Amino acid sequence: MSSNPHLVVDHVSMSFDTPRGSFNALDDVHLKIAKGEFVSLIGHSGCGKSTVLNVVAGLLRASRGGVVLNGQEVTEPGPERAVVFQNHSLFPWLTTYQNVELGVKQVFRGKKSRAEMRDWIEHNLAMVHMEHAMDKRPDEISGGMKQRVGIARALAMEPEVLLMDEPFGALDALTRAHLQDSLMEIHATLGNTVIMITHDVDEAVLLSDRIVMMTNGPAATIGEILTVDLERPRDRIALSDDPAYNSYRHSVLEFLYEKQRKVEDLGSHRKTSSKTSVSSEVA
Numbered sequence: 001m002s003s004n005p006h007l008v009v010d011h012v013s014m015s016f017d018t019p020r021g022s023f024n025a026l027d028d029v030h031l032k033i034a035k036g037e038f039v040s041l042i043g044h045s046g047c048g049k050s051t052v053l054n055v056v057a058g059l060l061r062a063s064r065g066g067v068v069l070n071g072q073e074v075t076e077p078g079p080e081r082a083v084v085f086q087n088h089s090l091f092p093w094l095t096t097y098q099n100v101e102l103g104v105k106q107v108f109r110g111k112k113s114r115a116e117m118r119d120w121i122e123h124n125l126a127m128v129h130m131e132h133a134m135d136k137r138p139d140e141i142s143g144g145m146k147q148r149v150g151i152a153r154a155l156a157m158e159p160e161v162l163l164m165d166e167p168f169g170a171l172d173a174l175t176r177a178h179l180q181d182s183l184m185e186i187h188a189t190l191g192n193t194v195i196m197i198t199h200d201v202d203e204a205v206l207l208s209d210r211i212v213m214m215t216n217g218p219a220a221t222i223g224e225i226l227t228v229d230l231e232r233p234r235d236r237i238a239l240s241d242d243p244a245y246n247s248y249r250h251s252v253l254e255f256l257y258e259k260q261r262k263v264e265d266l267g268s269h270r271k272t273s274s275k276t277s278v279s280s281e282v283a
Ligand SMILES: Nc1ncnc2c1ncn2[C@@H]1O[C@H](COP(=O)(O)OP(=O)(O)OP(=O)(O)O)[C@@H](O)[C@H]1O
Pocket: 016, 017, 018, 023, 025, 043, 044, 045, 046, 047, 048, 049, 050, 051, 052, 217
């Protein structure tokens, strides 16, 4: 990993116009990310994580500050910054293969031959273990499989930066664990820079080089940044007994539930307790 930041979230503030006046969502979010780094954004619901990600994706323009990638200001979406959302976003009338092909054509039209494109699409589907379902349509495959295809489509565009907004949030725990492992393998192989929003403390510690913890909004900003210095490849079973892993986990939980405790958490605790007790998810 290079020590030069290739991606800078440069003093980003964001206000939204609402019927009740201007709403100040983000205040001076500043973050430098090195090439190949895996960064998670974590914070309570509504603090502004998606807004940060959308500014990096070029889907939103910051009210103040901006995002600089390799020295160039981000002003619009681009294929070098692929986004994976929580709910896949596959086209239902296209097969798995054709959904990935869409992204590949966008980036490699005129640069790869037909045969090369076919090989590349198959290679990326194989990377997420979906080569067996190339001719299936989204309604013929499970939620986890759809999410795999969404990830394959993003990876097939060879993005320098992979932006993931709660990519595994809608999946059951077992499927989520499989996809986390695949993502760690892919990241080790390709070395893309990843920014991932998660509500899952274990997921953040397992996957990240750094965990960026955001304060509650309005005017949310970065509260603390935790560097996760655990050797890779990481094994979830071995780590569950590792004191360093548990200490990182504890630091994030402490930030979220003591330092950034939300008053309304007290009222909503009963609603969310089954979720939090299973996997330490943030409400
Ligand atoms: N287009 C918009 N207009 C007005 N307010 C907005 C808009 N987009 C986001 N907000 C507000 O900005 C704040 C941050 O929203 P954002 O979606 O970034 O939070 P989040 O941390 O990603 O939330 P969650 O974890 O629930 O997905 C929220 O209070 C939200 O209501």
